[in-house]
Amino acid sequence: MISFILRRLASAVPTLFIVVTISFFLMRFAPGGPFNLERPLPPQTMANLMKTYQLDQPLWRQYVHYLSNAVTGDFGPSYIYKDNNVAELIGKGLPYSMELGFYALLLAVIGGVTAGTIAALRQNSVLDFAIMSVSTIGVTVPNFVVGPVLTLVFAIVLAWLPAGGWGDGSLRFLILPMIALALPQLAVFARLTRGSMIEALHTDHIRTAKAYGLPSRTVVVTHAMRGAMLPVVSYLAPCAAALLTGSAVVETIFTIPGVGRYFVLGAINRDYTLVMGTVILVAIFVIVFNLLVDILYGLLDPRVRHD
């Protein structure tokens, strides 16, 4: 098991390297730069800025420079948020995004798996149809619509919950953004669970369990659900990585000081180092969660146990 984890961590190094390299060059080949503002800067100022940030160097040298700094944990200065370097920006925002994302993940998994299981057990009933309709809405309606609607109903009309901000970090502030963030993922979990539960309920070993007179609770929970969770667990990794690294849309709507908005702002402003920082952050999350999920998978399914 430990050697499996070490092997996987070792193989993360080339993955990260490739991700960094591709995004570094893609970013540079995009037109414009961090200092191309609406009103062009005087040529002398521009030249000075470029020199200060070493953007006048050949591209390969910048790349080597970036890599050698990144290895030591220095992800460079942000070109736009001039008071902070990238590591500080992410360090400040990440706890907010992660806390919100964690609750959203919890809601999405518990809600989605429950709804999907109920739908599968009552396949083709009104309840099944209702759950699946709602989950279709969850997938199709974007969160920049869900967010404002939630705010309008619960914060303005009913005035039950605050409209935005982190406040004191209490649950009241988190409920609405959490729902907006979780809803699409909850819908995906519900659909995944329903599909794999229906499949699991038709397997031969479920027939065996029934033939041996086991009560339906045991049949469903012990035998069907454990197998049905395998595809659901696979989706957990990309989903957790996405939720825990924040969402630009939800954080903007609910004015949450997380890292989600840096993805969009960094990209729009050609803030090269900030974009690189967020890309590396997401890559690390994806790698770590994939590893966790593979370990979890092995615990659930003895056939893929890693030894």
Added chain:
Amino acid sequence: MADMKETILAVRGLKVNFSTPDGTVEAVKGIDLDVRSGETLAVVGESGSGKSQTMMGIMGLLANNGTVNGSARYRGQELVGLPPKALNQVRGSKITMIFQEPMTSLDPLYTIGRQIAEPIVHHRGGTFRQARKRVLELLELVGIPEPGRRIDSYPHELSGGQRQRVMIAMALANEPDLLIADEPTTALDVTIQAQILDLLKSLQKRFGMAIVLITHDLGIVKHFAERVAVMRRGEVVEQGKTADIFERPQADYTKMLLAAEPSGRKAPPADSAPIILEGRDVCVDYQIGGGLFRGGTSVFRAVDSVNLRLKEGQTIGVVGESGSGKSTLGRALLRLLPSSGHYRFGTTDISGFDRGQMRPLRRTLQLVFQDPYGSLSPRRTVGEIITEGLYVHEPELSRADRDRRAIEALKEVGLDPASRNRYPHEFSGGQRQRIAIARAMILKPKVVILDEPTSALDRSVQGQVIELLRDLQRKHGLSYIFISHDLSVVKAMSDYVIVMKNGKIVEEGHTDAIFEAPKQPYTKTLIGAAFNV
């Protein structure tokens, strides 16, 4: 004497219906059956006869769209229409079942020990820890080696035969009155089949439970069951004592089933017949494990230094149990997978040929697979499926010419040419296998490798497909390599036989020599298991 025994399961007017989008399908049409205490009743029928659905209906295990009517009384207690809770008192304790697929019938995520313990704990109470001793006894009883170690194994760590033994242990756990065995040996190799049937028989002697054996194979029934019921299309066409059924069958259908053992022999080709396909020192290795950051790859040799020479007009039968490498050998000879050795097709040395070089030869080297369900694309019409090869090998053909060839090919395999506009799912298993054969024949091949072409088919259909393959061989001077685990079919089809085990040839020779006077113990075991069960 036997008639004195008490009837423990009385089935009267049992009907099973399935509602489908095309209307109601009557799977079982009001049948009567009696099972007496301690006896073995065999319910024999081909696919679709309703033999399994009868038992599923009684046990409350029908698919959601199935309904059961009529009466099935177990020691006076009506089972049909019994609420699930009450039925659960009977299922798994008084009446238990084992199924065809021991791989999928066990939950892959739990140890076998836990799965055997589950019905014990549920029906008798207690904890899993307490049940462990009983589970060990049961594993010992069904002949699992090292029960103390195996009890914590997962199903995938056992062989097919061992899994079926685990199922039997589970079935015996609560000392049942009646054991329903639904095709318990169909998915197993012949030598294992015999062992499982012997085990069931000896356990029955010891514990005295009644057994209902559901099977498509009349052959295995003869020495196993006291009474036989033959089913066809949801009805019992004949039932009686086994000896009577075998010696004086009344119904035409029973006579047909008894006669459906493939008959005939194939004469060997003339000695002067040229060799059309030759493989020398054929070896196929599979890498196990490996990857960028892990060492320790090991090599598994699936085919080990096999030599084979196929003459024009010859049929070589390749027999062996699962994992013997017989299918892999077939693919290696067609150069469909990486392999070492020397290969010759006619007078051409094709040893080093790559895919591009092989392509023009492919039309003359065709392959027909076992599974007529999986090997035909469900989204294409039969016409599209069988003419696909023509696009590659005869691209100059016009649409009308291709259609003409499709009609010819379908007629040749005995199908209505109009069926080329229909889809595979509209055909039965036997018809699908004819489509697969038509797909090979349309290219006018010289060599056809037949990989278990009849194994997924009912006996009566098998006979027809064998007849068809023989006709085609005579008509076109084809050479076959006939891969099968089914020795009776190989005996009827081939003039030369190769027996394989663990990738090696154990014995080879002319069909008569192999079957009449096998030299190797393994060949003797195989033949014994196949013909004397």
